[in-house]
Amino acid sequence: EVQLVESGGGLVKPGGSLRLSCAASGFTFSNAWMNWVRQAPGKGLEWVGRIQSKTDGGTTTYAAPVEGRFTISRDDSKSTLHLQMNSLNTEDTAMYYCTTGSGSQSYYWGQGTLVTVYS
Amino acid sequence: SYVLTQPPSVSVAPGQTARITCGGNNIGSKSVHWYQQKPGQAPVLVVYDDSDRPSGIPERFSGSNSGNTATLTISRVEAGDEADYYCQVWDGSSDHVVFGGGTKLTVL
Numbered sequence: 001e002v003q004l005v006e007s008g009g010g011l012v013k014p015g016g017s018l019r020l021s022c023a024a025s026g027f028t029f030s031n032a033w034m035n036w037v038r039q040a041p042g043k044g045l046e047w048v049g050r051i052q053s054k055t056d057g058g059t060t061t062y063a064a065p066v067e068g069r070f071t072i073s074r075d076d077s078k079s080t081l082h083l084q085m086n087s088l089n090t091e092d093t094a095m096y097y098c099t100t101g102s103g104s105q106s107y108y109w110g111q112g113t114l115v116t117v118y119s
Numbered sequence: 120s121y122v123l124t125q126p127p128s129v130s131v132a133p134g135q136t137a138r139i140t141c142g143g144n145n146i147g148s149k150s151v152h153w154y155q156q157k158p159g160q161a162p163v164l165v166v167y168d169d170s171d172r173p174s175g176i177p178e179r180f181s182g183s184n185s186g187n188t189a190t191l192t193i194s195r196v197e198a199g200d201e202a203d204y205y206c207q208v209w210d211g212s213s214d215h216v217v218f219g220g221g222t223k224l225t226v227l
Contacts, residue, residue, distance in 0.1 A: 035216065037216075037218075044203075044205065044218060044219075044220050044221040045154070045156075045162065045205050045207075045218040045221070046218065047215065047216040047217065047218060050216065061214050061215065063215060064120070097161060097162075101164070101167075103150065103167070103168065104150060104152070104207075104208070104209035104216065105150075105152040105164060105167040105168070105207065106152075106154075106162075106164065106207075107164050107167070107173065109161040109162055109163075110161065111161055112161060
């Protein structure tokens with residue numbers, strides 16, 4: 001059974017940093033392209049970024065609002081995905097999900113971890 | 120950047136058919152995926168690659184995609200189908216994933 005378990009969310013002040021993790025199991029993590037998707041309270045889904053598998057190049061791509069502030073990385077030895085978030089602002093307050101699937105869709109989702117940026 | 124447009128809300132009586140649209144420039148040339156999200160839960164993929172269903176998704180859920188509009192159709196709507204629905208594509212020109220704004224389906 002595929003499982004994605006996010007962790008690392010919490011309260012942080014504007015300008016602060018936070019590192020999210022996503023522990024994966026039930027599939028060959030090293031072959032998977034992984035995404036982060038977020039959802040602000042009461043709002044819709046917003047794609048944050050993606051990392052390719054290392055065999056496909058390991059390239060990362062980011063949405064414009066987080067480009068230059070967020071970094072996605074992966075530790076294939078631990079089947080873990082990370083999202084390093086710097087220079088956080090109140091607009092980054094959201095539930096953050098890690099997702100994966102074949103093709104361009106997100107077949108599997110974690111339950112999310114909540115990030116709250118408060119002043 | 121590529122934009123997907125969904126109606127904010129759709130209402131339908133139980134047993135009727137709900138159609139949720141997703142508009143985008145030449146969206147018919149892209150693969151469209153649809154997600155269902157109930158309150159307090161993570162989204163669930165209900166249709167992928169325009170019209171395929173993941174295992175466990177009822178046949179009542181179907182999709183189509185042509186021209187500038189993709190459509191998620193839910194037949195014989197049940198109270199349990201009440202949820203937010205999102206369309207999603209991959210925009211090859213930017214290499215970005217794009218979500219529609221979401222549609223709240225209300226079962227009357």
